[in-house]
Amino acid sequence: MPKVQLQTAMGEGFDTEIDATAGVTIIYGQSIKIVSWDSVRIIIEQATKLAQAKKLKPGMSEDAPPAGSLGDFVQTHKPGGLTPRHLSHLGPVLAHIGIIKRVSGKKPVWWELW
Secondary structure: OOOEEEEOOOOOEEEEEEEOOOEEEEEEOOEEEEEOHHHHHHHHHHHHHHOEOOEEOOOOOOOOOOOOOHHHHHHHHOHHHOOHHHHHHHHHHHHHOOOOOEEEOOOOOEEEOO
Protein backbone atom coordinates (compact mmCIF):
# COMPACT_ATOMS: atom_id res chain seq x y z
CA MET A 1 0.00 0.00 0.00
CA PRO A 2 1.32 3.51 -0.75
CA LYS A 3 2.47 5.86 1.97
CA VAL A 4 -0.20 8.02 3.55
CA GLN A 5 0.63 11.34 5.20
CA LEU A 6 -1.10 11.96 8.52
CA GLN A 7 -0.77 14.31 11.49
CA THR A 8 -0.74 13.77 15.22
CA ALA A 9 -3.30 15.71 17.27
CA MET A 10 -0.53 18.27 17.90
CA GLY A 11 -0.01 18.80 14.16
CA GLU A 12 3.21 16.78 13.73
CA GLY A 13 3.29 15.27 10.24
CA PHE A 14 4.34 11.68 9.62
CA ASP A 15 4.00 8.96 7.01
CA THR A 16 2.42 5.56 7.41
CA GLU A 17 2.11 2.40 5.37
CA ILE A 18 -0.58 -0.15 6.10
CA ASP A 19 -0.03 -3.76 5.11
CA ALA A 20 -2.71 -6.42 5.44
CA THR A 21 -0.14 -8.95 6.66
CA ALA A 22 2.70 -7.06 8.36
CA GLY A 23 0.68 -4.36 10.13
CA VAL A 24 1.27 -0.62 10.32
CA THR A 25 4.58 1.10 9.56
CA ILE A 26 4.96 4.55 11.13
CA ILE A 27 7.68 6.80 9.68
CA TYR A 28 8.57 10.02 11.51
CA GLY A 29 11.84 11.85 11.05
CA GLN A 30 14.55 9.23 10.74
CA SER A 31 12.58 6.72 12.82
CA ILE A 32 10.56 3.79 11.55
CA LYS A 33 8.32 1.66 13.76
CA ILE A 34 6.45 -1.41 12.55
CA VAL A 35 3.39 -2.24 14.63
CA SER A 36 2.04 -5.76 14.11
CA TRP A 37 -1.69 -6.40 13.94
CA ASP A 38 -1.33 -8.44 17.13
CA SER A 39 0.06 -5.36 18.91
CA VAL A 40 -2.77 -3.24 17.47
CA ARG A 41 -5.27 -5.79 18.84
CA ILE A 42 -3.68 -5.61 22.31
CA ILE A 43 -3.79 -1.78 22.26
CA ILE A 44 -7.45 -1.71 21.17
CA GLU A 45 -8.49 -4.30 23.75
CA GLN A 46 -6.84 -2.28 26.52
CA ALA A 47 -8.22 1.01 25.18
CA THR A 48 -11.72 -0.47 25.22
CA LYS A 49 -11.29 -1.55 28.85
CA LEU A 50 -10.08 1.91 29.89
CA ALA A 51 -12.49 4.06 27.85
CA GLN A 52 -15.31 5.89 29.58
CA ALA A 53 -18.34 6.69 27.42
CA LYS A 54 -16.33 5.61 24.35
CA LYS A 55 -13.64 8.26 25.04
CA LEU A 56 -10.10 7.70 26.19
CA LYS A 57 -7.24 9.96 27.19
CA PRO A 58 -4.36 7.78 25.97
CA GLY A 59 -1.64 9.20 28.23
CA MET A 60 1.19 9.55 25.72
CA SER A 61 3.87 11.02 27.99
CA GLU A 62 7.14 9.18 27.35
CA ASP A 63 8.49 9.64 30.85
CA ALA A 64 5.46 9.63 33.09
CA PRO A 65 2.16 8.57 31.54
CA PRO A 66 -0.73 8.96 33.99
CA ALA A 67 -1.25 5.92 36.21
CA GLY A 68 -3.91 3.61 34.80
CA SER A 69 -3.77 5.15 31.31
CA LEU A 70 -3.19 3.35 28.03
CA GLY A 71 0.30 4.89 27.98
CA ASP A 72 0.95 3.41 31.42
CA PHE A 73 -0.14 -0.02 30.12
CA VAL A 74 2.14 0.33 27.08
CA GLN A 75 5.09 1.46 29.21
CA THR A 76 4.63 -1.52 31.54
CA HIS A 77 3.84 -4.28 29.03
CA LYS A 78 5.60 -2.94 25.88
CA PRO A 79 3.41 -4.73 23.30
CA GLY A 80 5.49 -5.02 20.14
CA GLY A 81 8.18 -2.82 21.71
CA LEU A 82 5.87 0.20 21.71
CA THR A 83 6.33 3.18 24.00
CA PRO A 84 3.66 5.66 25.11
CA ARG A 85 5.04 8.13 22.54
CA HIS A 86 4.14 5.75 19.70
CA LEU A 87 0.47 6.20 20.67
CA SER A 88 0.56 9.78 19.36
CA HIS A 89 1.20 8.34 15.88
CA LEU A 90 -0.78 5.13 16.21
CA GLY A 91 -4.02 6.93 17.17
CA PRO A 92 -4.31 8.87 13.90
CA VAL A 93 -3.46 5.71 11.93
CA LEU A 94 -6.19 3.76 13.72
CA ALA A 95 -8.65 6.57 13.00
CA HIS A 96 -7.57 6.71 9.34
CA ILE A 97 -8.31 3.02 8.83
CA GLY A 98 -11.53 3.12 10.88
CA ILE A 99 -10.51 1.07 13.92
CA ILE A 100 -11.27 4.03 16.20
CA LYS A 101 -13.66 6.86 15.38
CA ARG A 102 -11.27 9.79 15.74
CA VAL A 103 -8.47 11.50 17.62
CA SER A 104 -9.29 14.97 18.90
CA GLY A 105 -8.11 17.69 21.18
CA LYS A 106 -4.74 19.10 22.10
CA LYS A 107 -3.49 18.54 25.63
CA PRO A 108 -5.34 16.47 26.55
CA VAL A 109 -5.72 14.39 23.43
CA TRP A 110 -8.74 12.11 23.27
CA TRP A 111 -9.34 8.94 21.29
CA GLU A 112 -13.00 8.37 20.52
CA LEU A 113 -13.88 4.72 20.11
CA TRP A 114 -16.77 3.26 18.10
